């Protein structure tokens with residue numbers, strides 16, 4: 001039987017993670033090489049609200065209503081029904097798979113949240129605008145991450161490079177020329193929730209130090225926007241290095257991330273930094289694509305478990 005197929009990409013944050021939680025701007029792009037896929041099949045003979053969820057990656061095969069009300073899958077269903085004013089949902093089976101490594105700073109949870117919102121609404125024939133998908137998936141993200149800024153579900157919901165700032169209308173990224181980004185997985189599980197709450201605790205203890213660092217990250221992000229517009233890779237690389245130093249100072253790096261960042265730099269990358277929540281997960285390096293093979297090789301020798309090559313490009317507005 002053919003089903004309705006929905007996909008959503010992964011994401012990477014180019015500049016500004018963590019400071020974005022405190023109201024500063026950040027830049028993120030979708031990574032379409034990695035994705036969540038949901039296929040939703042109708043069960044014409046099933047009873048209303050009888051929904052089976054199959055997620056082999058996490059060993060889940062259950063009826064949706066048997067999940068705790070606070071489960072992200074249930075919340076996604078609930079927010080869609082609420083938004084559309086639905087009390088009786090047709091019986092169906094959802095199969096969820098993902099090629100996005102979990103706990104890696106690449107937005108696996110936001111990608112699942114966005115895909116679920118799209119799947120549950122489109123199965124009813126409702127094609128929601130990207131802003132609504134983004135808003136509804138934010139409610140799912142709060143279950144995974146506590147108090148997320150909203151950048152992950154926004155970049156994945158719109159599937160465009162974004163300049164994101166809390167409480168402001170999202171802007172889309174425009175670049176002077178495409179630039180290449182190499183992503184490498186440290187193999188250490190990233191812990192976004194723990195990283196965000198750790199930063200908050202330390203911020204509460206020393207607001208002056210942390211506000212200064214967040215402000216610095218905000219300035220770096222603004223400068224990066226200018227460099228992206230002019231396509232100045234050398235400047236952009238230096239800004240990535242500065243951003244990484246700030247992330248080290250707020251305590252969210254990891255020795256393995258630092259090793260990969262240094263390896264990328266010493267093998268010809270213009271610059272490198274951790275990306276996402278940190279404490280593990282992935283790093284990114286700005287590279288000349290002609291050198292991608294050697295840099296990937298060096299990163300793997302230094303312990304990277306996976307590498308992915310992507311591009312920062314202007315998005316059609």
Ligand code: MEV
Nearest residue numbers: 017018148149150276277
């Ligand atoms: C996570 O991808 C990015 C953080 O800034 C958290 C957030 O913005 O919610 C670390």
